[in-house]
Amino acid sequence: MIKLKDNQKILLEFNLAGSAFDLAGEASSKIKRVLQQIGVATEVIRRIAISSYEAEMNVIIHACCGVMRAEIYPNRTEIQVEDQGPGIADIALAMQEGFSTAPDFVREMGFGAGMGLPNMVRCSDQFDIQSQIGKGTTVLMVINH
Amino acid sequence: MKLSEVVHTLQAEVLCGEEWLDCEIDTICGADLMSDVLAFATGRTILLTGLTNIQVVRTAFLSDLVGIVFIRGKKPGADIIAMAAEKGIPLMATAYPMYEACGRLYFRQTQEPKRCGDQVERQSKNFARV
Ligand SMILES: Nc1ncnc2c1ncn2[C@@H]1O[C@H](COP(=O)(O)OP(=O)(O)O)[C@@H](O)[C@H]1O
Ligand SMILES: [Mg+2]
Numbered sequence: 578m579i580k581l582k583d584n585q586k587i588l589l590e591f592n593l594a595g596s597a598f599d600l601a602g603e604a605s606s607k608i609k610r611v612l613q614q615i616g617v618a619t620e621v622i623r624r625i626a627i628s629s630y631e632a633e634m635n636v637i638i639h640a641c642c643g644v645m646r647a648e649i650y651p652n653r654t655e656i657q658v659e660d661q662g663p664g665i666a667d668i669a670l671a672m673q674e675g676f677s678t679a680p681d682f683v684r685e686m687g688f689g690a691g692m693g694l695p696n697m698v699r700c701s702d703q704f705d706i707q708s709q710i711g712k713g714t715t716v717l718m719v720i721n722h
Numbered sequence: 723m724k725l726s727e728v729v730h731t732l733q734a735e736v737l738c739g740e741e742w743l744d745c746e747i748d749t750i751c752g753a754d755l756m757s758d759v760l761a762f763a764t765g766r767t768i769l770l771t772g773l774t775n776i777q778v779v780r781t782a783f784l785s786d787l788v789g790i791v792f793i794r795g796k797k798p799g800a801d802i803i804a805m806a807a808e809k810g811i812p813l814m815a816t817a818y819p820m821y822e823a824c825g826r827l828y829f830r831q832t833q834e835p836k837r838c839g840d841q842v843e844r845q846s847k848n849f850a851r852v
Binding site: 598599601602603605606609619622623626627630631684686687688689690691692693695696699 | 755756784
């Protein structure tokens with residue numbers, strides 16, 4: 578096990594491609610492995626993994642491309658996911674449980690339940706979303722260790 | 723309940739992870755929507771699902787599931803089984819459909835111990851009367 582010193586951080590960055598369903602979850606799985614190696618508590622890792630997975634899925638389902646960045650500090654993990662997708666017209670509506678514009682074929686794969694954004698909020702200690710129509714969406718989450 | 727009891731109750735075939743059958747589970751979740759699994763996952767959970775794609779195994783890994791049971795005779799491809807084995811997630815396949823698989827496990831988990839409890843109570847009442 579590697580132990581992070583007070584002033585150290587680990588930065589992980591992944592490019593995400595829209596519609597790459599076969600790879601969905603790979604980036605989040607790599608983040609999880611690193612968190613396991615530095616000995617973060619299991620329940621905390623679960624929350625980080627779920628929030629990053631949902632954010633990763635949203636780029637793959639709803640956008641064309643994006644970047645996911647994880648900054649791991651001794652006391653917290655920050656996940657930032659930025660995409661160049663279509664943006665979200667009504668963020669308050671998108672945040673509601675069950676609201677989804679995902680197409681049927683995505684639902685047949687088991688995604689698009691409209692629970693992604695609510696799951697992110699539930700699992701993170703800080704959550705922020707910004708979106709501009711035609712430009713893209715940025716999600717920032719902080720999970721304390 | 724142990725994973726081996728799940729295998730027995732569902733007459734399931736173990737596709738990988740034979741070595742973890744002794745592991746205790748405390749929650750069983752039946753779902754075909756991965757976000758529902760992610761919203762639900764607590765404790766040592768196994769998932770019953772009709773989906774056999776690679777996302778099921780990734781979802782299991784990311785949310786710390788301790789096993790997956792594929793229902794209605796469905797089985798994933800060899801690549802997916804290999805990935806689950808590498809990630810340490812036991813896979814099982816049962817011929818029962820979702821409703822019946824859940825029903826059998828629910829009965830096993832809840833009714834049976836209660837029936838034993840009833841019996842004990844009845845016995846002690848009899849004993850009191852004597
Ligand atoms: N990165 C994104 N780009 C564009 N739209 C998004 C993005 N993330 C979420 N949305 C919109 O918000 C809705 C709700 O998102 P979410 O709660 O994750 O549910 P789901 O992904 O299952 O549809 C989506 O259906 C979509 O319309
Ligand atoms: Mg989503």
